[in-house]
Amino acid sequence: MTNNITWWKGAVIYQIYPRSFKDSNNDGIGDLAGITSKLDYIASLNVDAIWLSPFFTSPMKDFGYDVSDYCGVDPLFGTLQDFKDLVVKAHQLGLKVIIDQVYSHTSDQHAWFKESRADKTNPKANWYVWADPKPDGTPPNNWLSLFGGSAWQWDTPRQQYFLHNFLTSQPDLNFHSMEVQDAILNAAKFWLELGVDGFRLDVVNMYFHDETLADNGVADSPEKMFVGVDPNNPFSKQHHVHQMCRDDNLEFLKRLRNLLDFYPGSTTVGEIGAPDGLSYMAQYTSNGDKLHMAYTFELLSDKCEPLYLKDNMMRIADSLKDGWPCFALSNHDVVRSATRWTQGSNYKSAKAKAMLVFLLTQRGTPCIYQGEELGLPEADVPFDKIVDPFGIEFWPVFKGRDGCRTPMAWENQADLGFGSELTRQWLPADQSHQSLAVSEQEVDSASMLHFIKEFLAWRKNNIALLTGSINWLDSGDPVLLFERVDSSQKLIVAINFSEHSELCPDVDDGAAIVWSSHEVSSTLKPYQCTIWQV
């Protein structure tokens, strides 16, 4: 890792979805004590940080992304003391702790919303986005919710509509109010004081809306489409210029950054889902006065053709300049990459490894989602077991997000050693995960788990892969070929991202092979990755 302040540059972040990681009290839901009991395992992966999806007080309508108390731990996950214990142990193991902060909206059970909806004159009357109906009683404009239907919900107590970009139970906070901004900054300070090392900022580009409430236009070109949203979702048909990505966002992010700068070494990674997300990534991470890192959806789509990967990585490198990206192939919102990207491949295992090498050699900070280190495929959750409201709404065209949220595979047994028997688990353990469990892979030196541990141990000592610049080289599709260059090291990475053997590229005379997934010859085997040092 680099110095303390910029530890996050090139660090590897392990994402934990607390509900599904490890259950310590047999109630069917994972918890903080469960996570703490597995921190040794996480440290053994050679990652640098953990990112915890929300564990805050919540009615769990969106499984924690609907917060009803920003400074409380939901009893399902434990207590504040459990969280403090987790931080202490993580730090002892050299792991940084990043927590998810959901500022764009709260739960409708948050005390702020209860007060705000009471009438039009209470002290928090403008803390949410309220608007009168059109003369015919319909919603104020055409904005849509990502989770289906209008983005407006009628509220009887208040006799107005309120805005929600997700569920109706996730009312949108009005960031045009300085009081809202101050309250959010106070919540951030609460966690920084407790010693967290950073925040993953949920939908960071959705904090502000256009106060004129002008209608959205039509997404008439692919650049205006929302990456990461199923094309069958009507939300993807609009150009959401009035609903998100407003310039006001930048001013708030500067305020947040000012706060973080009081806590040296703390960091932020903002999730930016948007049409033309790359330009916002650049904007949000420029000048060192807003976000530290921007999380992109580019590698979360179904597309994984070598040309697509190369084009996108080149565009990111070109547009970001001094800004720093954060990449993931999998997370709690998308079909696991082991299924998404290896479907139909004759070389599933080699491809899964090549995908990770690709992720871990890009310029940026990579995230690994729990179970990705085992190559877990997407779980098959039948409709009667589906709990994700997004999936219930759009079934069967889009099956929701439960398939990537099932219990982590610790042991080769029916309940996967998750900590609660099968019948209690909030989502059913997938039986195809049994043979891929940690207990199996730990004793198999050819496993994905061993592969990743070894690669990450090696990566840590290669500074060019952590902070170096990236230059893409001509290789001829389908070999991905690029340099990572730091003042003290230059590496050349070649990944044959195809099902066929390809000619091994000519690299500089005198370059020495420092890492390779296969023996090196004049050809690169399917999904072979080879790295030279010049």
Ligand code: BGC
């Ligand atoms: C989170 C989702 C969540 C949504 C609303 C997303 O970006 O990753 O899991 O449902 O924000 O908070």
